[in-house]
Amino acid sequence: xxxxxxxxxxxxxxxxxxxxxxxxxxSIAFSYMLILxxxxxxxxxxxxxxxxxxxxxxxxxxxxxxxxxxxLLDESEGTVFRVRDMSRLGFNTTIEVRSLPVxxxxxxxxxxDHLSLxxxxxxxxxxxxxxxxxxxxxxxxxxxxxxxxxxxxxSPFLEGVSSIVNGLDILAIRRGxxxxxxxxxxxxxxxxxxATFHRFINNLEF
Amino acid sequence: xxxxPRFNVSSGAESYGVLPVWRRFSILVSAIILVCGIxxxxxxxxxxxxxxxxxxxxxxxLTSLPVLLWLxxxxxxxxxxxxPRRRLIGVAVVSGLTASAIGLPLAEGFFVxxxxxxxxxxxxxxxxxxxxxxVIDVGLRFLVLRYLIYPQALRVRSDGVAYALAAAIGYSFYxxxxxxxxxxxTWNQAAVYALFSFTIQTASSxxxxxxxxxxxxxxxxxxxxxxxxxIAMLVAGIIQxxxxxxxxxxxxxxxxxxxxxxxxxFLAASMTVSVGIAYFLYSxxxxxxxxxxxxxxxxxxx
Numbered sequence: 001x002x003x004x005x006x007x008x009x010x011x012x013x014x015x016x017x018x019x020x021x022x023x024x025x026x027s028i029a030f031s032y033m034l035i036l037x038x039x040x041x042x043x044x045x046x047x048x049x050x051x052x053x054x055x056x057x058x059x060x061x062x063x064x065x066x067x068x069x070x071x072l073l074d075e076s077e078g079t080v081f082r083v084r085d086m087s088r089l090g091f092n093t094t095i096e097v098r099s100l101p102v103x104x105x106x107x108x109x110x111x112x113d114h115l116s117l118x119x120x121x122x123x124x125x126x127x128x129x130x131x132x133x134x135x136x137x138x139x140x141x142x143x144x145x146x147x148x149x150x151x152x153x154x155s156p157f158l159e160g161v162s163s164i165v166n167g168l169d170i171l172a173i174r175r176g177x178x179x180x181x182x183x184x185x186x187x188x189x190x191x192x193x194x195a196t197f198h199r200f201i202n203n204l205e206f
Numbered sequence: 207x208x209x210x211p212r213f214n215v216s217s218g219a220e221s222y223g224v225l226p227v228w229r230r231f232s233i234l235v236s237a238i239i240l241v242c243g244i245x246x247x248x249x250x251x252x253x254x255x256x257x258x259x260x261x262x263x264x265x266x267x268l269t270s271l272p273v274l275l276w277l278x279x280x281x282x283x284x285x286x287x288x289x290p291r292r293r294l295i296g297v298a299v300v301s302g303l304t305a306s307a308i309g310l311p312l313a314e315g316f317f318v319x320x321x322x323x324x325x326x327x328x329x330x331x332x333x334x335x336x337x338x339x340x341v342i343d344v345g346l347r348f349l350v351l352r353y354l355i356y357p358q359a360l361r362v363r364s365d366g367v368a369y370a371l372a373a374a375i376g377y378s379f380y381x382x383x384x385x386x387x388x389x390x391x392t393w394n395q396a397a398v399y400a401l402f403s404f405t406i407q408t409a410s411s412x413x414x415x416x417x418x419x420x421x422x423x424x425x426x427x428x429x430x431x432x433x434x435x436x437i438a439m440l441v442a443g444i445i446q447x448x449x450x451x452x453x454x455x456x457x458x459x460x461x462x463x464x465x466x467x468x469x470x471x472f473l474a475a476s477m478t479v480s481v482g483i484a485y486f487l488y489s490x491x492x493x494x495x496x497x498x499x500x501x502x503x504x505x506x507x508x
Contacts, residue, residue, distance in 0.1 A: 023425055024425065027430065027432065028352065028431070030432040031352075031435055034432040034435055034436060035344075035348070038336075038341035041342055042337035043317070045334055046317050046318070046334075049323075049351070050321065089326075109241070184499060206388075
């Protein structure tokens with residue numbers, strides 16, 4: 001049956017040099033429009049789902065934040081809360097919020113040094129890359145610290161390859177309370193994921 | 207006033223001068239499903255090997271299988287006919303290059319589908335894959351066909367199917383090769399992916415071919431071609447959205463296992479249904495054209 005259909009094939013009367021008709025031009029133009037429209041809709045859907053957020057409120061700490069909806073939230077000890085992108089293989093991109101009481105003479109730099117001392121005992125090959133100022137959405141100045149360390153799978157049975165992680169801490173002191181917002185991501189995707197962190201900071205209220 | 211018929215029925219000699227497509231196409235599809243199916247079944251029955259070299263060689267052989275069979279069944283026989291399709295290799299190569307230069311970077315770098323689509327509901331996954339991977343794959347292959355064969359290399363309807371298959375072969379070969387190279391799968395996993403990639407690109411290519419054929423040979427209404435492209439995108443989206451769920455086994459205390467047989471059955475069914483529908487529409491439109499010519503010719507005395 002298949003072969004018969006091929007034997008009954010038709011030849012067009014047109015030569016290959018013949019131009020396409022006006023109707024065919026329109027159909028090609030509509031096809032281009034469909035492809036462009038599809039790509040735009042796809043980009044729109046991607047943005048909608050990638051940037052979808054959930055709201056976290058902690059009245060005790062006085063914090064309200066919008067975090068990526070597909071990330072996992074936990075309120076582990078030592079932090080106000082932490083959200084992680086569990087869909088990522090290797091090191092899970094993390095945003096962590098901590099709150100510490102500070103004295104009247106508590107300097108921001110001292111707090112960051114204290115954090116560094118703590119981390120150097122926990123993280124492998126922890127190293128501070130630098131300090132800078134960071135402008136918060138309400139136009140107040142905060143201090144930022146960038147650092148790097150090596151992350152290894154907790155379970156030795158998984159035989160995973162270690163990853164290099166880049167981190168960024170933002171520290172702001174308000175009414176005797178220091179708020180430290182930390183962002184950590186694998187160095188290969190750090191710059192790309194930084195946009196997510198900036199959106200998080202822009203919507204953070206404390 | 208006499209009206210000249212739009213199409214001429216080819217004489218027997220002219221028809222024989224062009225290589226038939228559908229029979230070779232069905233042999234190609236059956237052979238790929240058979241080889242991949244046997245490999246997947248063997249993977250279920252035999253213990254898995256962790257020999258990286260063996261797995262890589264087997265995976266590369268399975269990746270090359272559609273290309274080799276296509277060269278054997280479709281390209282080499284063209285040399286024996288009077289009027290061969292000369293652009294088959296060119297279409298396949300350019301399709302592979304567009305997948306490499308645009309398709310994969312766009313899907314992975316810009317749409318980052320792996321980050322947001324796999325965790326969505328089935329409906330959202332179908333829509334998502336249709337609007338991202340489906341649009342990219344089908345759109346690029348349509349552009350390749352538009353600029354390489356439409357209309358200059360179209361002589362008979364079967365040319366559309368032959369060139370669309372060439373585009374699918376080139377495109378799916380590159381995608382499978384990248385996956386095999388990156389993930390170093392076991393040989394039976396490579397069979398699932400080779401069949402998966404071939405089925406998606408070939409099933410959707412058939413609908414691109416139908417659109418081009420109707421548009422060029424039937425001078426169809428301008429929305430027929432984009433509608434066929436839309437169907438092609440949807441076919442790609444549905445297969446891509448449903449397969450991972452079928453391949454993954456249910457969660458249990460012992461963990462979750464793979465179900466490659468489900469994947470094999472789904473891909474074989476998807477391919478059969480797509481080829482069946484495409485062939486029905488193809489032969490139906492050809493019959494209508496012949497009848498239209500017959501009535502026109504009869505009234506005009508041709």
